[in-house]
Amino acid sequence: MEIIVEGLPEKEAQGYVVLINDIMREFEIRRSIEKVFFYGDTENFVFIASIRIKKVLEPLRIEDVAIYNPEKEMLSVEDEFYVPKILSLLWSLSKEGVEQEDRTEIKMPIELYNRVKGEVVYYPTDDLKKNVQEAINRVLPEAARIKYILSAEKTITVASSENAISEDSKKLAQKYHERD
Amino acid sequence: MFKMALFEGGLHRADELEDLVDDIGGFLIQKNVTQIDITLIIAVPGEDYDLIVNKAKELRGKLVEVPLAGSEITIVAPSLGKHHLPHPVCDISEYIRRNGAVTNVMGLARGVGQRINQITAIEKGMIEEADIAVFSLGNFSRCLRKKTHLFLDIDIPVVLLGGPEQFNVEGLEYYVGGIGRRSQRLRQKYDLDLFNKMVDEISKAVENRRREIEEDPLILEPMYLKKILEENVEGIDKIISPIPIVLNVDGVKVKMPLNQFKEKIKNVEFDGRKIEEYCNIYQSPYSKFTILKIYTKSYFDSLKK
Numbered sequence: 001m002e003i004i005v006e007g008l009p010e011k012e013a014q015g016y017v018v019l020i021n022d023i024m025r026e027f028e029i030r031r032s033i034e035k036v037f038f039y040g041d042t043e044n045f046v047f048i049a050s051i052r053i054k055k056v057l058e059p060l061r062i063e064d065v066a067i068y069n070p071e072k073e074m075l076s077v078e079d080e081f082y083v084p085k086i087l088s089l090l091w092s093l094s095k096e097g098v099e100q101e102d103r104t105e106i107k108m109p110i111e112l113y114n115r116v117k118g119e120v121v122y123y124p125t126d127d128l129k130k131n132v133q134e135a136i137n138r139v140l141p142e143a144a145r146i147k148y149i150l151s152a153e154k155t156i157t158v159a160s161s162e163n164a165i166s167e168d169s170k171k172l173a174q175k176y177h178e179r180d
Numbered sequence: 181m182f183k184m185a186l187f188e189g190g191l192h193r194a195d196e197l198e199d200l201v202d203d204i205g206g207f208l209i210q211k212n213v214t215q216i217d218i219t220l221i222i223a224v225p226g227e228d229y230d231l232i233v234n235k236a237k238e239l240r241g242k243l244v245e246v247p248l249a250g251s252e253i254t255i256v257a258p259s260l261g262k263h264h265l266p267h268p269v270c271d272i273s274e275y276i277r278r279n280g281a282v283t284n285v286m287g288l289a290r291g292v293g294q295r296i297n298q299i300t301a302i303e304k305g306m307i308e309e310a311d312i313a314v315f316s317l318g319n320f321s322r323c324l325r326k327k328t329h330l331f332l333d334i335d336i337p338v339v340l341l342g343g344p345e346q347f348n349v350e351g352l353e354y355y356v357g358g359i360g361r362r363s364q365r366l367r368q369k370y371d372l373d374l375f376n377k378m379v380d381e382i383s384k385a386v387e388n389r390r391r392e393i394e395e396d397p398l399i400l401e402p403m404y405l406k407k408i409l410e411e412n413v414e415g416i417d418k419i420i421s422p423i424p425i426v427l428n429v430d431g432v433k434v435k436m437p438l439n440q441f442k443e444k445i446k447n448v449e450f451d452g453r454k455i456e457e458y459c460n461i462y463q464s465p466y467s468k469f470t471i472l473k474i475y476t477k478s479y480f481d482s483l484k485k
Contacts, residue, residue: 008320015319015343015360022363042322045294138363141318142263143293162293 001033008040016040020139027135032128037176038139046169047144049136050157050176057124062086063117068110075106075113085121132156150177182206182223182403184249185232186280189241194218197235204228207403209249210282210423221249221280223403246280247383250402250427253281254310258297258317258327260287268359269316271366272341275375276314276382282426284310294326299333306466308335311429312385314378319343319360328352337385341378354381389429396476400450400458402427405474408455409434412448413441431459431473438463441470457483 003020005013016038024030037050066077066086077083080103090098090108093116099107129151136158140147144160148170151157159165159173187197191213197220201208206224224232236243255273257264265287273283286306290298307313315331317324321344331338332351340352343360356378359366366375406425409432410416416424419435426433434441438461448455455461458480459472475483 011345012319012321012343019319019361019363026363040320042294042320138262141292142259142261143296162296 001030001036003036003038005038005040008042012040023135023138027131027138029128029131029135033132037179039172039176044161044166044169045141045144045163046159046161046165046172047140048157048159048169048173048176049139050155050173050179051132051136053125053128053132053154053156056153057128059120060122060124061118061120062089065121066106068113068117070110073107073109074101075108077104077106080104082121089116089119089121129156133158148173150174152177181226183226183229184209184221184223184246184280185229185243186246186249186278187218187220187222187236187241187243189218189236189239191216191218193239194220194241197222197232197239197241200231200235204231206232207407209280209403209406209427212422221246223249246278247379248276248386249280250429251281251312251386252284252310252426252428252433253312253314253382254284254286254307255314255316256291256307256331257285257287258291259289261292263292263361264316267364268341268362268366271371272314272316272359272375272378276379279379279382281382282423288330291327291330294323297327297330299330302466304334309433309464309466309471310336311389312337312339312382314339314341314382316341316359321347325349337389339378339381339385354385356381386429393430393476396478398430398474399477399480400474402430402432402474405455405459405472406432408448408450409445413444415440415444431471433464434470434472436470437468438470 001024003017005016008016020036020038024033032054033051034054035052039048065079065082066075068075077086083104086106087100094112097109097112101107133156136156140158140160143162146161146165148159148165150173155177157173157177159169198208201222201224204224206222208220208222210221212219233243253276255269257269269285273285276283288299288303290296313334313336315338317327317340324342324344324347328349331340337353339354341356341359345357347355347357356374358374406427409425421435424435442461445455459474461470461472464471
């Protein structure tokens with residue numbers, strides 16, 4: 001993970017590199033992040049944080065997270081984290097024949113399984129993006145509550161200030177958002 | 181002159197140390213028992229300090245001098261948000277406590293920002309109940325400069341902690357750089373060196389405050405007053421707070437509401453006078469604790485006349 005801090009005096013920039021590193025470690029997202037840009041203008045109290053995510057993870061389908069046994073008509077889910085998501089998807093289609101036998105075991109007819117096995121149950125990138133957003137909020141000063149957010153597939157950029165965000169700051173945020 | 185020390189050791193035979201402190205005319209400032217360990221903060225006459233060192237050695241305990249014992253310090257953060265707490269404020273508080281002081285942590289309601297930061301009269305009043313205030317602010321020197329009104333109007337000495345190495349502003353005597361906004365525990369060697377520097381600055385502030393008081397000395401040492409209260413006031417031993425009586429540089433704070441406390445000390449006498457004649461007793465409007473500020477000698481003499 002590369003951290004680039006601009007716009008601040010050298011000592012303050014060094015302090016912010018340490019701070020950003022610590023916050024990313026706390027959120028456990030350092031390995032998923034390629035680059036962090038941070039721009040600080042203490043005179044106008046404008047701060048911009050822009051984060052590049054390393055790679056976009058594939059969404060997980062039911063067949064990726066569970067194994068179906070046709071003889072017992074039983075779906076065994078690998079991790080109970082996915083169970084509520086699968087159950088809510090199944091119950092939205094049909095409640096007939098669908099029964100949770102155990103924490104990770106769901107009884108369901110084979111026809112229903114064939115219908116839903118390709119359905120997406122979890123988008124890992126969504127969670128990562130939520131964490132990235134939280135981390136950005138932590139990095140930016142607490143008083144900078146007025147935010148201008150730009151989001152793309154692999155990039156999240158937030159410009160923030162305690163005052164209204166000027167057009168120039170928005171343009172600068174756009175520049176950081178598009179920067180490699 | 182009293183020397184303050186912190187003893188950490190086993191509970192077994194620790195009462196021997198307490199007896200020795202009593203015998204040589206010292207005071208037990210604080211006592212904390214945790215399972216089989218005990219922590220004592222004691223004040224003993226300087227000339228008899230060796231006796232205590234030898235006793236601590238005999239009991240296989242650790243004895244360290246603590247410069248901040250007998251003082252109450254408030255650590256002020258710009259807010260109670262995740263940006264400022266628990267790191268570094270709680271680490272700072274813990275380190276100061278290890279040096280003998282009683283600490284309070286408070287977050288300002290609107291202490292963040294450059295333009296929008298502010299402090300209320302109530303917050304100032306709460307801070308001024310302690311002996312020293314430690315303000316823990318952020319990394320940017322420009323922001324520190326815009327926040328000076330938070331701490332320059334405080335009546336007690338203020339130690340400022342911030343990110344920049346150097347920070348000079350008129351009216352601020354004590355500053356320690358390198359401790360700005362942090363998001364991890366401060367336990368590296370570099371951090372501990374900074375903390376030692378911070379304790380040195382706070383010690384200087386406490387020392388100066390004590391010296392100021394010595395110019396017109398108090399008629400009663402706060403430690404004596406604490407002892408008198410502990411021995412004569414019923415119910416103090418039943419206060420569930422870990423430190424029922426907090427020592428200040430110029431008085432004591434009893435963690436009991438005034439209406440209960442005044443009744444109990446009505447008949448307590450010391451040297452032929454009632455306690456009320458030695459100090460100004462009032463209730464804190466914020467914490468509802470009773471505060472006893474000991475009169476200075478000149479004020480006491482003017483009252484007598």
